[in-house]
Amino acid sequence: MKLETKVGLFFTGAIALLAVLIFRTEKLEIGGKRNQSERLTYFDQVAGLNVQSAVRIAGVKVGDVRTIALENGKAKVVVGLDKEVPVYADATVSLGSIGILGEKFIDLNPGHSAKGPFPEGQPIPSKAGVSLDNLMETLADIGKNVKGITQSLNESIGGEQGRQKIDEIVDNIRVLTAEFRSMAQENHGAINATMANVEAISADLRDKLPKLAQEFETVGKNLNAILDENRPELKGIVGDVRKLTQSFQGTADNLKVLTSRLNSGEGTIGKLLNDDTTIKKINEAVDNLNGMLGGFNKMDFRLDMNAAQWNERKDSRVGLDLEIAPRPDYWYALGFGSTPDGKINESTRTVTQLDPVTGLPVTVLEKNTFVTTDKAFTVSAQFAKRLGSVVFSAGIVEGKGGGGVELRTLADDRLRFGFLAYDFTKRDDKPNPRYRFTSSYQFWKGAYIQAGVQDIGNKDLRTVFFGGGLRWKDDDLKKMMGLAGAAK
DSSP: EEEEEEEEHHHHHHHHHHHHHHHHHHTTTGGGGGEEEEEEEEESSTTOOTOOEEEEEEEEEEEEEEEEEEEEEEEEEEEEEEESSSBBBOOEEEEEESEEEEEEEEEOOOOGGGGGGTTTTSSBBBEOOOOOOHHHHHHHHHHHHHHHHHHHHHHOOHHHHHHHHHHHHHHHHHHHHHHHHHOOOHHHHHHHHHHHHHHHHHHHHHHHHHHHHHHHHHHHHHHHHHHHHHHHHHHHHHHHHHHHHHHHHHHHHHHHHHHHHHHHHOHHHHHHHHHHHHHHHHHHHHHHHHHHHHHHHSEEEEEEEEEEETTTTTTTEEEEEEEEETTTTEEEEEEEEEEEEEEEEEEEEEEEEEEEETEEEEEEEEEEEEEEEEEEEEEEEEEEEEEEEEEEEEEEEEEEEEEEEEEESSSSEEEEEEEEEEEEOOOBBSSOOOEEEEEEEEEETTEEEEEEEEEOOOTOOOOEEEEEEEEOOHHHHHHHHHHHHHOO
16 A cells, blocks of 8 residues: 555544544534424523533433523523423423532423423423522621621620620629629528428427327227217207107197187187288289289290301301380390401501612502401390381490381291491491391291391491391290289
8 A cells, every 4th residue: 555545544534533522522413403302491690501511300411502592681591302301391490510610501300290291382490509609699698797796796895895894794793693602601591490490390290290190099089988978868868859849749739720710710810811801902912913914924025046157257246136025016125246346447567669660669658458356245225116017126236326127028027138227426447337238037937047248338347147046935034024023
């Protein structure tokens, strides 16, 4: 082989080897992009990241960075991933580095298969990773805080004044310890005396307790002896008791004779009891009593026990109502209830916001309106008048003046619609009077359901309520009231 041929072959091989080294060094892959899929993401900053930087999953390279460009103040990064690498809908990316000063790369979290594949063309969400720059910023903040603390300590205890303060503290501690030492020395004898007294008392108790037990035993024996000696006298006492019983029996016989004489009209008391005039007066008194009791018999006592849930205030109202009806067309109503009353409150605070025009922070006063619940025990007392199916009422409603109207239909007033207005005072926590709309339906005997709206005129306090209750007539209460009147 000629020398020229050898030289040509040598240079050809050297050029081929150089091309391979260039491709390997610059991380170039011939035809590799056809086996990759492109994905894009955005970072706030990508300092240290270069084109051809690696994309890794769990430290294993699965792609590289193709382009880095600035778009709307953020770094737009396009990466190429191996097509066999799956990317799911909850995938994220972050910047990482090999060691503290090592090469930057993109750390890809591919997500979970249950979420489905990541949509094509959409950017993968990025997260801020831990970098040397972040650590340096954190260390700088810590240094500023330490510097501020040392400066405050220097201002507080530095210089001549600080030295004087430290000297005063040391002197105070020295004086305090000296006072404690002297106090302990002064009371040392008293403490020893107290301990000696305690020991003496315990020693006396140890010696005297057996003696006390022996004395109690002696007392018990003496009591037994006294009972044995006085047994005949005890028998005499029992005989006296028997004689007293016989005397009571004689007294009972005498009372029997006396009552028989009274029944026959003998003596002054007997004539008085058997006189027609006396009997007539007694009959008149009985007739008056029967008339009064008859009035109570005609009077109805109706009880209503109910409860309702107030939707907006997440609380409930419980009540007990009593209607005293002398006649069917009018009655007196008393009510006791625990009501979750609402009140409007305002709070103000100063907040800092960005001015939309200048972009500078400005201080503004922010007002917030909120509703609080004040659960209180209330009393109602009203007079009600019925005209046909309509009932008008007025008086005290939950501790405030007010009145209302109610429509009662169906048999036994099973369906009712009512409107109530009360508390007409105007306050900041309640600008308008309270209006309440109620409706109820009695579905089985005395049981009923109810629903309505409270505080219709106050928007912030308005709430829907629903619940139920039980209505019944109480004849036993009527009897109790009648007996109380008769006692008077």
